[in-house]
Amino acid sequence: MSDLVLGAIDGCITTFAIVSGAFGAGFPPLVVLVMGVANLLADGVSMAVSNYEAVSAQRRFAEHARRTEEQHIRVVPEGEREEIRQIFANKGFSGENLEHIVDTVTADRTLWIDTMLSEEYGLSLVDPNPLASAWWTFVAFVVVGLIPLLPFFYAGDNFAQKFTISTALAGLVFFSIGLLKGWVFQTSLVRAGFGTFLLGSGAAGIAFAVGTILQQAFGVA
Structure with missing residues (x-):
């Protein structure tokens, strides 16, 4: 379950940060789609490999x-x-x-x-499976990370509208993942939901600010 939660959070943050940064910089929607999908697959593999190595080290x-x-x-x-x-x-x-x-x-x-x-040693007696951890991290990363990119698969150049839909989808995903964390660890569902929502929103806000600053500083458009 921790592999799914980790992959889902990182996947959504990664792609929505790209959407926010590109919107702040004034890039066209096609750039968002290309950058988003490319990063989604590359970072998904990287996350899976890293988790595989971490679990393998734990097992050793x-x-x-x-x-x-x-x-x-x-x-x-x-x-x-x-x-x-x-x-x-x-x-x-x-x-x-x-x-x-x-x-x-x-x-x-x-x-x-x-x-x-x-x-x-404080070790769990459940034998960890590196391959399973890597696989579920990758699946969660790609599947959930794809959600903020969905509006950009449709034709049209109205970036503001696509960004609004993407923001709503990402916010729903962040809050839902938080609820899942709260349910798994038996903590306050509302607190866990809003905590994850704020985490994702903060990362996206930073990306948006960087995109806006660079656009104004260098005229990137």
């Missing part, structure tokens, strides 16, 4: 940590057993309950290692 770290804990349990089992005792003692367990937990955890080698990875 988890595998290294697992091998390390396996070696520690094999070489110094009592030291690792004491670590389990300390972990659950810090959670408020004591006496016979604590010893029962320690005996139960250390009786199962897999459970023992998983507990150490989760509690000591």
